Amino acid sequence: MTRLENPPPVDASTQATLLIDEFIAALVNSRIYELNHPRVQNSLQNLRRLLVELADLTAEPTIQLGCVDGVMVFQERPLIGASIGASRLLATLKQWGSGGVALGRNASESELQELLTSLVGKPRPGWTYAELNTQLEARNCHEVRLLPPFQEGKAYAGASGTSIQVGLRFYQTVIDLLQNITVNVSRGGHIDFAPVQAQAEEVLKQLDAKGEPLLGLARQDQYDAFTFGHSLRVTVLSMHFARSLTDDRDLLIRIGTAALLHDVGKSLVPFEILHSPHALSAEERREMNRHAELGAECLLGHHDSDPLAIVAAFGHHRGPDGKGYPNTAHEHHAEMVTNIVKICDVFEALTAARPYKHPMSPIRAYRVMIAMGDRLDQRLLRKFIERNGLYPVGQLVTLSTGETAVVHAQSADPVAPVVSILEDAQGQLLTEEAQELLDLSDITCCGARRLLGELAPDLMLERAERHEHEERVRRAEQAEREEQQARLAKEAADKDPWKWD
Numbered sequence: 001m002t003r004l005e006n007p008p009p010v011d012a013s014t015q016a017t018l019l020i021d022e023f024i025a026a027l028v029n030s031r032i033y034e035l036n037h038p039r040v041q042n043s044l045q046n047l048r049r050l051l052v053e054l055a056d057l058t059a060e061p062t063i064q065l066g067c068v069d070g071v072m073v074f075q076e077r078p079l080i081g082a083s084i085g086a087s088r089l090l091a092t093l094k095q096w097g098s099g100g101v102a103l104g105r106n107a108s109e110s111e112l113q114e115l116l117t118s119l120v121g122k123p124r125p126g127w128t129y130a131e132l133n134t135q136l137e138a139r140n141c142h143e144v145r146l147l148p149p150f151q152e153g154k155a156y157a158g159a160s161g162t163s164i165q166v167g168l169r170f171y172q173t174v175i176d177l178l179q180n181i182t183v184n185v186s187r188g189g190h191i192d193f194a195p196v197q198a199q200a201e202e203v204l205k206q207l208d209a210k211g212e213p214l215l216g217l218a219r220q221d222q223y224d225a226f227t228f229g230h231s232l233r234v235t236v237l238s239m240h241f242a243r244s245l246t247d248d249r250d251l252l253i254r255i256g257t258a259a260l261l262h263d264v265g266k267s268l269v270p271f272e273i274l275h276s277p278h279a280l281s282a283e284e285r286r287e288m289n290r291h292a293e294l295g296a297e298c299l300l301g302h303h304d305s306d307p308l309a310i311v312a313a314f315g316h317h318r319g320p321d322g323k324g325y326p327n328t329a330h331e332h333h334a335e336m337v338t339n340i341v342k343i344c345d346v347f348e349a350l351t352a353a354r355p356y357k358h359p360m361s362p363i364r365a366y367r368v369m370i371a372m373g374d375r376l377d378q379r380l381l382r383k384f385i386e387r388n389g390l391y392p393v394g395q396l397v398t399l400s401t402g403e404t405a406v407v408h409a410q411s412a413d414p415v416a417p418v419v420s421i422l423e424d425a426q427g428q429l430l431t432e433e434a435q436e437l438l439d440l441s442d443i444t445c446c447g448a449r450r451l452l453g454e455l456a457p458d459l460m461l462e463r464a465e466r467h468e469h470e471e472r473v474r475r476a477e478q479a480e481r482e483e484q485q486a487r488l489a490k491e492a493a494d495k496d497p498w499k500w501d
Contacts, residue, residue, distance in 0.1 A: 200256030265295025
């Protein structure tokens with residue numbers, strides 16, 4: 001992927017997500033390596049850098065990263081992108097009875113390391129975040145601490161009532177599984193395929209039952225510093241696509257398993273290359289490209305690995321024309337599963353946010369993929385576009401009436417999907433109960449409504465933040481009025497000569 005010389009500006013929420021992702025990376029690396037290992041030290045350096053950048057961006061001396069009901073929160077806003085990969089961190093905080101972490105801008109790498117060391121181990125019986133904080137203070141770590149459980153009025157309050165898509169909890173479970181696989185492979189251990197296949201089967205069940213929440217999170221374009229979120233999104237896209245090609249459930253589960261493991265070779269790529277925020281050198285690029293070969297070798301080392309997973313890991317960067325990598329001295333026929341995973345891999349990479357590039361709209365991504373010619377199976381690509389729709393599930397769109405909507409499902413008309421109205425023509429956000437579901441292809445119910453185009457996610461975020469601020473002001477004013485009325489009533493009662501106890 002070509003990296004921009006001038007990366008897109010990062011807002012506070014994205015920067016907080018980067019910080020949380022790096023915190024999780026440090027936790028994962030601390031499980032694999034000794035604390036003095038270069039990869040752990042590199043994580044600590046990045047963690048310190050991102051902390052300072054976020055503190056400078058927000059002008060806050062202390063950054064509070066809260067967790068409420070399984071969701072990471074910053075400045076009263078849920079961070080869905082960060083929460084997807086944060087199951088390990090959330091579980092760690094829960095076992096300490098904590099509601100988050102507080103990191104001072106001046107926290108040193110040694111203080112951050114002390115916090116990590118404490119979190120990697122399990123608490124003693126009866127210990128909570130308070131004992132850990134006391135321990136940190138005794139070690140002169142004054143800039144890091146754990147937060148108490150969620151309480152109204154705290155700096156990270158306000159998210160407990162936030163509506164989170166039902167697929168989030170499942171995403172967190174699969175991300176945790178992929179993290180454990182990475183740890184095992186990095187240590188030279190083996191992969192247990194049973195839970196991987198079980199999660200692929202669960203993806204299929206959720207797509208069968210009600211796939212919108214899962215597909216909506218697959219359109220989550222928040223930056224994901226790990227490859228775990230990418231692998232899961234590719235899996236959801238692959239299985240959603242494959243369901244239109246076959247009804248063989250065993251085959252669909254095998255395709256899902258192959259998609260989950262297609263990037264397993266990245267566990268063996270040097271950390272500083274895999275997570276580099278800068279353009280890779282030619283030598284680093286060659287090392288990165290080895291992940292396909294390393295992944296196939298890793299899976300071949302397991303007697304119970306599925307051949308479909310092996311070929312997908314090996315061939316998902318090779319085209320039907322034989323170009324790409326790894327290079328082979330002989331002709332290599334691409335399996336259908338490899339072509340499916342490759343198309344979904346490219347689509348996810350193009351439409352996802354990265355620190356070095358803006359996310360493409362689905363329509364633009366389709367154009368790029370069609371222009372790739374023989375590097376993709378064009379017949380299969382056309383079917384993918386038909387299945388996914390010009391406006392995929394989760395895409396924000398504007399309507400001719402001035403309303404804003406999110407694509408809920410596809411209809412018979414590729415330019416007129418089923419949408420859910422999020423914001424009315426006057427710019428007012430609707431409650432979940434008031435959100436109307438409309439099939440734009442049905443003229444009898446939609447009248448003159450038609451889809452005008454896509455809406456940039458950051459624009460919708462700005463609108464949501466504005467409405468959220470207005471609602472907070474309204475609630476504060478209402479509380480002030482009620483308090484004043486109660487005060488006046490009390491004063492009147494105190495002056496009543498007939499008042500008696």
